[in-house]
């Protein structure tokens with residue numbers, strides 16, 4: 001049969017299966033029928049082809065294997081031996097490969113096109129850790145929806161996001177890509193992002209299939225070194241690491257990505273306990289699992305398998321359905337099936353999962369659904385997308401310090417010096433996952449501030465952060481010596497009323513493979529800060545960075561500090577609006593800021609230990625040269641107004657516990673506050689942390705206004721996982737804390753019966 005005739009018959013089968021569908025259950029059965037009808041037509045080679053994902057020929061987001069030549073990839077596309085491509089973007093490019101797959105291969109099965117749409121496609125919204133600081137789930141969802149809309153208009157239909165890895169280690173550069181250190185917040189954000197990307201209708205040309213990654217425990221790499229060994233106990237695995245993945249699964253995320261790391265001696269990619277027992281077993285996940293880039297073959301380097309054949313064998317048995325850039329499945333699986341080592345039913349299971357997502361995306365109905373040039377032109381960079389990026393950028397900013405009301409800045413009659421290597425930078429605000437963004441396309445802080453014309457603005461760079469060009473693939477060279485521009489900056493500071501200094505990390509200093517042993521301001525920026533401080537102490541420090549930094553000196557000496565992360569395309573506008581008070585900052589830290597690297601891992605929900613303190617003698621859990629306290633705790637962030645918390649009350653009604661608190665705006669301007677609720681389970685069969693976030697609400701209060709906030713705690717919030725992974729709820733005493741940060745002391749308690 002000719003291929004075109006065949007594809008028509010596939011589609012016909014699909015449509016026949018579709019006709020009488022009623023309700024979700026029926027719809028699912030329909031898709032299962034369609035999947036089976038396609039599967040029945042496939043040869044073993046074609047099935048394995050569906051499990052094969054190739055990198056495209058334009059962008060590279062990992063080390064390229066030597067056998068990755070383009071000619072072979074085109075040939076495989078023609079033979080129906082490719083199920084997916086990543087890093088092919090733009091309608092024209094996607095159409096080109098899709099056309100080969102659909103019109104030249106025997107069965108014409110469409111490709112699923114993956115891309116790292118992490119916080120935007122061409123338009124970047126804030127990096128994920130920044131967005132998480134908004135604690136605004138609606139805004140986060142909208143941001144993901146906008147990213148999906150833009151990426152889908154460029155031919156993409158699958159994003160490798162959200163990264164839901166919890167991490168307590170800011171040395172790990174990928175904390176920029178996650179939701180921070182907390183499981184409760186991280187789970188809520190995981191759901192918001194999945195729903196944002198996937199929308200209500202996955203087959204719409206404005207949504208993408210999402211991917212919860214990296215399964216699992218990638219954020220717990222020893223010493224914060226990327227790709228490093230992970231060794232965590234069951235309590236941490238079940239209570240801290242897995243819940244955001246489970247939340248993503250429950251939100252119907254279509255795919256998972258496994259991880260580069262080993263977990264307790266077994267590489268995640270070959271880990272049947274994680275993928276078969278937990279994900280596809282206990283959780284009944286019906287989507288598919290893609291490997292991380294080359295992670296199947298990397299099991300050789302782990303010392304877990306001897307060759308690629310062994311790697312393919314173990315990976316498929318462990319539940320990895322699609323091979324990203326290892327060339328292991330395409331080269332080895334057929335032989336493994338033929339010699340009886342791998343059952344064909346395992347292959348069928350993987351292919352079913354992959355085809356199912358393709359059907360759900362509507363690719364069989366119209367493989368060019370995401371390839372409309374008109375849409376591409378009108379959607380990418382549109383006003384709607386830019387506005388949403390600005391909205392979440394403002395919401396992501398965290399005010400860390402504001403002494404003497406230095407902020408907000410007066411709008412007129414001021415001489416302002418704007419100093420710092422990042423002040424005029426139009427590239428760094430885009431972050432490191434900004435593959436499809438145009439270089440230097442962000443609005444810089446300088447440009448944002450220039451819009452406030454009634455002040456005099458003097459810009460002086462002071463010191464560049466990096467030397468030479470920076471990119472995704474190569475190490476950033478930090479400026480360690482060139483102080484030649486210091487003097488100009490010092491002169492500008494001398495004659496100014498206020499100095500705004502924009503310091504921190506360039507975009508490629510955080511992200512994948514960007515681990516650091518120092519969290520100080522990189523290079524000579526601290527020196528510059530202190531030199532400027534000598535001549536003008538009225539400084540606003542604006543931080544641009546992808547991870548918590550150790551800024552103790554600044555905290556002690558600089559009157560105002562603003563955490564502005566890498567806020568994406570609209571950075572300058574967002575920062576300027578906050579500095580001038582047109583937006584009252586409301587962000588709260590999703591990750592603890594340490595005082596020193598030696599405190600890491602430092603996180604708010606630590607365990608009490610058998611020797612808590614402080615004590616007079618030395619015999620308690622502490623450091624002799626540093627306090628146990630962080631520089632800024634999880635959940636912390638100020639506003640241009642102040643809030644007071646009063647009248648905490650708790651009442652139990654059966655298995656529900658109600659916690660009520662009054663929150664008042666005690667300042668002069670309207671403001672938003674993230675009201676946070678923490679619990680402590682005092683005695684448990686597996687010890688519990690001293691505090692655990694279990695609720696939060698974002699409220700807006702006018703000056704002097706009071707609102708009553710009510711939280712309801714159920715068994716879901718009060719229980720925990722024991723060391724077998726069973727969720728249990730134990731009666732006993734609980735403390736409850738409410739406030740504007742994890743450091744709150746307003747507390748009460750109740751007995752749960």
Ligand code: NOJ
Nearest residue numbers: 061062116160213292293
């Ligand atoms: C490796 C990264 O770990 C993963 O998160 C990403 O999605 C893939 N590369 C594809 O670029």
